[in-house]
Amino acid sequence: MARDPVFGMxxxxxxxxxxxxxxGKVYYFCSRSCQKEFEKEPIKYTLNEAEERHMTHHGGFYGGCCGAPIRGVGW
Structure with a gap:
């Protein structure tokens, strides 16, 4: 399994x-919108790859824009 660098899942x-x-590295995504977000500004998602990303995906757990299943409680 790979980790989506935008969403974190x-x-x-x-x-x-x-x-x-x-x-030279292949990155995998849960949706087209995450792929497009990455392609706009890849350095933003690859600069600190060693750090574990928190799932803020465009503003929070609830109502993600990519249509992927969202884990956790909406805040």
Whole structure:
């Protein structure tokens, strides 16, 4: 499993059709909107890859824009 660098959730790289290559590395995404967000500003999502990302995906847990299942409680 790979981790979507925008949303932070695990993505099966063998199933997802959303991917991008940046600096020779393939990144996988849960949705087209996450892929597009990454492609606009990849450095924002790759600068601190070693750090665990928190799931803020465009403003919070509740009502994610990508249509992916959202874990947690809406705040």
């Amino acid at each position: 695990e993505v099966d790289e063998n199933i997802t059709r959303y991917r991008a290559i940046y600096e």
